[in-house]
Amino acid sequence: MTDITDLDVREGVDRETVETVQNMGSYKYGWNTEIEMDYAPKGVNEDIVRLISKKNQEPEWMTEWRLEAYRRWVTMTEPKWAMLNYPEIDYQDQYYYARPKSMEEKPKSLDDVDPKLLATYDKLGIPLREQMILAGVEGAEDAPAEGRRVAVDAVFDSVSLGTTFKDELAKAGVIFCSISEAIREHPELVRKYLGSVVPQSDNYFATLNSAVFSDGSFVYIPPGVKCPMELSTYFRINAENTGQFERTLIIADKGAHVSYLEGCTAPKRDTTQLHAAVVELVILEDAEIKYSTVQNWFPGDENGKGGIYNFVTKRADCRGDRAKVMWTQVETGSAITWKYPSCILRGNESQGEFYSIAIANNWQQADTGTKMIHLGKNTRSRIVSKGISAGQAQNTYRGLVTMHPRATNSRNYTQCDSLLIGDKCGAHTVPYIEVKNSSSRVEHEATTSKVDDDQLFYCRSRGMDEEEAVALVVNGFCREVLQALPMEFAMEAQALVAISLEGSVG
Amino acid sequence: MLKINNLHVKLEDEDKQILKGLTLEVPAGEVHAIMGPNGSGKSTLSYVLSGRDGYEVTDGSATLDGESLLDMEPEERAAAGLFLAFQYPVEIPGVGNMTFLRTAVNAQRKARGEAELTAGEFLKVVRAKAAELQISPDMLKRPVNVGFSGGEKKRNEILQMAMLEPRMCIMDETDSGLDVDAMRLVSEGVNALRSEGRSFLVITHYQRLLNHIKPDVVHIMSNGRIIKSGGPELALEVEENGYGDLLAEAG
Ligand SMILES: Nc1ncnc2c1ncn2[C@@H]1O[C@H](COP(=O)(O)OP(=O)(O)O)[C@@H](O)[C@H]1O
Ligand SMILES: [Mg+2]
Numbered sequence: 001m002t003d004i005t006d007l008d009v010r011e012g013v014d015r016e017t018v019e020t021v022q023n024m025g026s027y028k029y030g031w032n033t034e035i036e037m038d039y040a041p042k043g044v045n046e047d048i049v050r051l052i053s054k055k056n057q058e059p060e061w062m063t064e065w066r067l068e069a070y071r072r073w074v075t076m077t078e079p080k081w082a083m084l085n086y087p088e089i090d091y092q093d094q095y096y097y098a099r100p101k102s103m104e105e106k107p108k109s110l111d112d113v114d115p116k117l118l119a120t121y122d123k124l125g126i127p128l129r130e131q132m133i134l135a136g137v138e139g140a141e142d143a144p145a146e147g148r149r150v151a152v153d154a155v156f157d158s159v160s161l162g163t164t165f166k167d168e169l170a171k172a173g174v175i176f177c178s179i180s181e182a183i184r185e186h187p188e189l190v191r192k193y194l195g196s197v198v199p200q201s202d203n204y205f206a207t208l209n210s211a212v213f214s215d216g217s218f219v220y221i222p223p224g225v226k227c228p229m230e231l232s233t234y235f236r237i238n239a240e241n242t243g244q245f246e247r248t249l250i251i252a253d254k255g256a257h258v259s260y261l262e263g264c265t266a267p268k269r270d271t272t273q274l275h276a277a278v279v280e281l282v283i284l285e286d287a288e289i290k291y292s293t294v295q296n297w298f299p300g301d302e303n304g305k306g307g308i309y310n311f312v313t314k315r316a317d318c319r320g321d322r323a324k325v326m327w328t329q330v331e332t333g334s335a336i337t338w339k340y341p342s343c344i345l346r347g348n349e350s351q352g353e354f355y356s357i358a359i360a361n362n363w364q365q366a367d368t369g370t371k372m373i374h375l376g377k378n379t380r381s382r383i384v385s386k387g388i389s390a391g392q393a394q395n396t397y398r399g400l401v402t403m404h405p406r407a408t409n410s411r412n413y414t415q416c417d418s419l420l421i422g423d424k425c426g427a428h429t430v431p432y433i434e435v436k437n438s439s440s441r442v443e444h445e446a447t448t449s450k451v452d453d454d455q456l457f458y459c460r461s462r463g464m465d466e467e468e469a470v471a472l473v474v475n476g477f478c479r480e481v482l483q484a485l486p487m488e489f490a491m492e493a494q495a496l497v498a499i500s501l502e503g504s505v506g
Numbered sequence: 507m508l509k510i511n512n513l514h515v516k517l518e519d520e521d522k523q524i525l526k527g528l529t530l531e532v533p534a535g536e537v538h539a540i541m542g543p544n545g546s547g548k549s550t551l552s553y554v555l556s557g558r559d560g561y562e563v564t565d566g567s568a569t570l571d572g573e574s575l576l577d578m579e580p581e582e583r584a585a586a587g588l589f590l591a592f593q594y595p596v597e598i599p600g601v602g603n604m605t606f607l608r609t610a611v612n613a614q615r616k617a618r619g620e621a622e623l624t625a626g627e628f629l630k631v632v633r634a635k636a637a638e639l640q641i642s643p644d645m646l647k648r649p650v651n652v653g654f655s656g657g658e659k660k661r662n663e664i665l666q667m668a669m670l671e672p673r674m675c676i677m678d679e680t681d682s683g684l685d686v687d688a689m690r691l692v693s694e695g696v697n698a699l700r701s702e703g704r705s706f707l708v709i710t711h712y713q714r715l716l717n718h719i720k721p722d723v724v725h726i727m728s729n730g731r732i733i734k735s736g737g738p739e740l741a742l743e744v745e746e747n748g749y750g751d752l753l754a755e756a757g
Contacts, residue, residue: 461557461558462584464609466581476649
């Protein structure tokens with residue numbers, strides 16, 4: 001008897017110890033969920049494109065749209081201009097569709113929901129009440145919400161498990177659902193706006209995404225409506241050898257306001273995984289979208305093994321006068337980051353802002369920045385980029401600011417700061433500036449510095465260990481951008497800065 | 507409390523000896539002052555004791571309550587109760603003064619196996635101590651030492667000292683650049699901390715600080731060594747005659 005009790009106790013302790021150690025490791029979200037999955041066969045071809053479309057029960061126009069993109073994609077070649085080095089990607093050696101078996105039919109009650117899916121989101125820190133809805137339980141929405149209210153769309157591998165607060169949002173006229181649902185339920189909106197900001201043929205990765213995207217989020221805010229809560233999407237890649245291709249489309253109609261958050265994690269794996277997303281924002285007259293990302297895909301281990309290859313096209317079109325968009329990104333994850341959230345400032349007096357923190361540690365490579373395309377009169381843009389490189393990492397800021405002839409009296413301000421930790425990493429700044437009228441002004445400031453030994457010693461002499469000291473100094477360096485994030489996200493991001501830099505000193 | 511014996515220190519990447527056999531003992535509860543001409547190695551001594559990089563100890567020892575300081579990381583020395591008020595406090599852009607203080611206090615508590623202070627507990631203590639040093643709430647919010655005046659920086663060092671409650675306080679020219687009022691505030695802050703279990707090593711050029719903070723022993727340092735030790739009257743002698751005679755006497 002005693003033996004069994006002892007064993008139980010010991011096992012309990014061990015499990016706890018294992019979890020503690022995992023949590024202490026540099027990547028907190030590296031565990032995976034053991035779950036039965038349905039996969040499409042490996043590789044991509046027209047049949048796979050049709051299969052994805054069929055799984056999502058799409059109308060024919062959508063299937064055709066995808067096929068058109070696919071046929072285009074096979075004629076294109078992968079872009080090589082970024083300062084990124086990675087082995088050839090074999091596009092036929094991965095799965096393009098993976099769905100938990102239990103999601104084949106939408107669960108109707110809590111008893112039907114796969115507890116492993118529940119546990120996954122619980123472990124990722126998404127509150128239980130939301131989680132019940134996330135897992136697709138109907139009727140859970142009437143339970144009282146605790147804490148802040150953020151509606152969530154949870155995407156697990158290729159499918160959206162569900163979105164929360166749907167009814168309450170609907171009362172305000174807001175549509176928030178998975179893109180696959182939007183294609184079925186709101187075809188008029190999707191047909192009007194999908195591909196209108198990032199065309200099918202935009203670039204290699206966006207075109208691939210157009211062909212094979214499996215799910216993602218859709219938001220429509222009607223004229224004059226201020227979205228009553230923050231919206232968010234949480235992307236989780238779980239399956240092995242599976243690419244994730246999500247598609248997000250947000251439309252803020254005239255005078256509408258919305259703040260949208262995006263988070264992402266993936267398990268630790270030895271093999272690299274492809275992620276190629278497209279995000280399109282449409283902002284009409286006097287409308288405003290604030291889009292914040294905390295990207296924390298698995299960055300690969302300290303020897304550069306594994307990690308997510310993150311090729312993302314994000315673009316906002318300020319289509320109406322006085323439209324405003326603000327991109328804020330905290331990029332700490334991924335082995336490779338290729339990402340340039342951009343603003344097309346088409347409306348007169350429209351405004352675009354881009355705040356970015358990009359951290360590259362160990363063998364990570366980041367090539368990220370923004371494009372500000374000034375087309376309208378009196379348009380304004382502001383870029384604040386903070387790049388942090390540690391270990392053997394390479395971190396490039398690549399930015400384009402264009403003032404078209406018609407964009408008279410427009411302004412851009414760019415501040416681009418790089419911080420180096422150690423002497424084996426690199427920071428690069430590649431600004432492109434084109435001004436085609438005489439009344440507009442572009443200001444660009446750039447600095448590169450090393451993390452200061454005196455600052456670190458000062459912190460350590462007050463009792464902080466070296467990593468804590470680095471995290472504090474780096475958080476200070478990023479402050480301007482952290483402040484641009486919504487409160488709760490800012491705290492998460494701050495902690496993430498510390499975690500991402502673990503092992504960068506000493 | 508603090509025992510330094512025959513300490514020899516050179517620069518790590520230069521063939522330059524700075525401390526040349528320094529011996530000094532500060533018993534618990536006492537205040538010792540070190541005076542000496544510029545360049546005699548006073549700041550170097552304070553940096554070596556707190557564990558800054560760039561120096562090589564070639565001989566001798568330094569212990570805090572019998573434990574060798576020189577083998578510890580800077581943060582371990584801090585957790586063991588050593589504190590240095592810097593001659594030139596360092597600016598940390600973007601890091602709020604309050605955040606810095608709380609991180610430091612909790613880091614030390616954690617290292618000593620004590621529970622961390624909650625935001626509320628911490629706030630209460632820091633507000634009271636800041637008020638005593640006439641540090642405004644605004645200064646607590648601003649980034650650490652950024653845009654602080656000389657006097658503000660020094661008062662901020664004393665605030666950190668008051669919050670961290672070290673056993674061995676080293677103050678490196680905390681009085682330089684202070685006006686009369688600031689000097690009074692800083693001295694009051696220090697005197698409030700004086701206790702049986704806490705010792706001070708006060709590095710200064712001026713006797714006037716020692717009117718406020720009464721030392722038990724005054725040491726004269728020159729060229730990397732203590733050349734003379736005595737009572738408070740030694741400081742008066744320096745004030746009147748300078749270091750000339752003392753240096754000549756020491757040869
Ligand atoms: N990092 C350094 N590089 C070069 N010289 C140094 C360095 N640190 C100290 N010194 C020299 O060592 C001597 C002692 O300096 P310091 O300890 O600052 O003296 P004090 O504080 O007594 O004025 C001076 O000659 C100073 O120039
Ligand atoms: Mg000095």
